[in-house]
Amino acid sequence: AQTVTQSQPEMSVQEAETVTLSCTYDTSESDYYLFWYKQPPSRQMILVIRQEAYKQQNATENRFSVNFQKAAKSFSLKISDSQLGDAAMYFCAYRSRTLNAGNNRKLIWGLGTSLAVNP
Amino acid sequence: DGGITQSPKYLFRKEGQNVTLSCEQNLNHDAMYWYRQDPGQGLRLIYYSQIVNDFQKGDIAEGYSVSREKKESFPLTVTSAQKNPTAFYLCASSTDPLAKNIQYFGAGTRLSVL
Numbered sequence: 589a590q591t592v593t594q595s596q597p598e599m600s601v602q603e604a605e606t607v608t609l610s611c612t613y614d615t616s617e618s619d620y621y622l623f624w625y626k627q628p629p630s631r632q633m634i635l636v637i638r639q640e641a642y643k644q645q646n647a648t649e650n651r652f653s654v655n656f657q658k659a660a661k662s663f664s665l666k667i668s669d670s671q672l673g674d675a676a677m678y679f680c681a682y683r684s685r686t687l688n689a690g691n692n693r694k695l696i697w698g699l700g701t702s703l704a705v706n707p
Numbered sequence: 708d709g710g711i712t713q714s715p716k717y718l719f720r721k722e723g724q725n726v727t728l729s730c731e732q733n734l735n736h737d738a739m740y741w742y743r744q745d746p747g748q749g750l751r752l753i754y755y756s757q758i759v760n761d762f763q764k765g766d767i768a769e770g771y772s773v774s775r776e777k778k779e780s781f782p783l784t785v786t787s788a789q790k791n792p793t794a795f796y797l798c799a800s801s802t803d804p805l806a807k808n809i810q811y812f813g814a815g816t817r818l819s820v821l
Contacts, residue, residue, distance in 0.1 A: 592749075623809075633750075633797060633812035679749065694740075694765060695810060697749035 590615045592682050594698035601670045602706050608655075609665045609701045611680030618642075619685040622656065622663045623695070628676040636678070639663065641685070667703075675705045709734045713798050713813035719821050720785065720792060728783045728816045730798035739781035740799040740810065743767060750797065756781055785818065793820050 591614045601607035613622070624636040639647045639656050646654050651671075655664045667674055680698040711732045720726045732739065738757050742750040752765030756775040770789025775781055781800075785792045795817050799810040 630814065631795060631797075632814045633799070635809055635811070638809060694752050694755060695750075697751075699747070699749045 590617070590682055590684070590696050592680055592696050592698040594678075594680055594701050596701045597699070598702045598704070600704040600706060601667070601674075603670055603672060605670055606666060606668045607670055607703065609667075609678050609680075609703065611663045611665070611698060613661050613663065613680075613682050613696075615661070615682065615684075617684055617686060621683045621685060622654075623681040623683070624652070624654070624663075624665045625679045625681060626674075626676045627679065627700070628673075633679075637665065670705050672705050672707060675703060677702050711798060711800055711811055711813035713796075713816050715816060716814070718816055718818045720818060721821050723787045725784055725786050726792075726818070728785070728796055728798075728818070730781045730783065730813060732779055732781075732798075732800045732811075732813075734800055734802075734811065735778070736800035736802050736811075737778070738801045739775070740801075741765075741771070741773065741781070741783045742797040742799065744795040744797060744815075753783065753796075792818055794818060 593612045620641045622639045626634045626636045637647050637649045637652050651668045653666045677700045679700045681695040683695050714729045740755040741753040751767050753771050754773040756762040759778050762773050762775050772784045797815045798813045801810045
């Protein structure tokens, strides 16, 4: 079974600085999706960025980028020029892309990293 | 505006009572999901539905029930058999899983036991 591990329960960063959140996963599959979701104090879950495993190029969305290391099964999120509004819980998630199991449509979630942004 | 609406925002359950959480989406998505979120834990899947009139148990389905009679609606009932229902409940939807497979979430319902 696949697992997702976020080893940093809490992180902090100074406003305008850069921070990297770690995520590792375990799978025997070769084709899958990886996601970073953000959950601010409002509790609404918002997609930050998505990576397809067959793509070698790292995904980027404005100030958010990932470092996807497929062989190492690592998927870290880098937030550049951190803003106060970036303060939130960040969740890493995995989903299989292969149609070989009845539960292949579920996301497998890490436990989250709480990010504080200091002014 | 397209999106997912969960109601109510806060819900209280008395001992032995069934309560129903509403989830409606106008995104024309086929798949819908219910998650439970407890402090210090990631999201856990309760039920999911890939299409109308079909749904599957997730990892923690005991004590919960769902229906999917309409594409836009996926209500979750927390039954009296669920002995520890206090949690934050999130509903999500997505398009064809073979497509972008991004799940979009509602704002959640916080359920507490009186």
